[in-house]
Amino acid sequence: MHAMHYEITLPADYDMEIIRKRVATKGHLLDGFPGLGLKAYLMRERGDGSPVNEYAPFYLWATTEAMNSFLLGPGFQALVQDFGRPGVQHWTGLAYEDGPASTAVPRNAVRQRERLARDVAPAAAVDEAVARTQDLSRLDGVVCTALAVDPHHWELVHFTLWENAVPPQVLGDRFQVLHLSQPERSALTRGRQW
Structure with missing residues (x-):
């Protein structure tokens, strides 16, 4: 599994309805893309818990x-x-789990980035992060959750799709999910990936 993400930050006065319409008319184009586990079309709006407008x-x-x-x-x-x-960020997959709401249509997502300190053993930090990913996958409302690493910067990314509202204790950048393409989600390996 490989995780990939890019951010398009838009002006503060940008009409985010343009992004909603773009996804409504084009989002389905990847619904059958071979080799794609899932694509979450994410958006956040300035002033709605976000400092920026972003696709x-x-x-x-x-x-x-x-x-x-x-x-x-x-x-x-x-x-x-x-x-x-845009600059495209890429991480190597470490873990993937379906949650109790795995068949639901997600409405929200949380992305959390975590830099590993230089004095931390990567294997120990990753084992701990995998355990947290497994715990997270058991929470009510979780559609699925993934963990991946960028070994160049030693950064972990945690990504979780939620059926509805995200519990307040869950930390990270919050997004609205406008559409989910998931043609080969079943091909994503569950659990720890090494």
């Missing part, structure tokens, strides 16, 4: 080939043409 899709890929095919294909190029080329 920020998050992907879990079942295959590297599919991820590369998307990045170099016409769909991503259309986004580049409309918004400019």
Whole structure:
């Protein structure tokens, strides 16, 4: 599994209805994309718990080939043409779990980034993060949750889709889910991935 994410920060006075309409008309185009585990079409609005207006899709890929095919294909190029080329963040998958609401349509998502301190043993930190991911996956309302690592920066990313409201004790950046494409979600390996 590979996690991928990019953020398109928009002006404070940007009409976010444009993003909603874009996803409503184009989101279904990846509903059958081979090798895509899932794509959550995420958005957050300034003043609604967010400091910025942002369109920020998050992907879990079942295959590297599919991820590369998307990045170099016409769909991503259309986004580049409309918004400019965003920096694409990429992490190697460490764990994936379905939650109690795995069949529900998610309405919200939380992304949490965690830099590992230089004096922390990566294996111990990752084992602890995997255990937290498993615990999180058991909470009511969780559709699914994933953990991945960027070993260049030693950054972990935790990503969770929620059926409805996110409990206040769950920390991280919160997003609205406008659409979920999940053609090969069943191909995402469950549990620890090493």
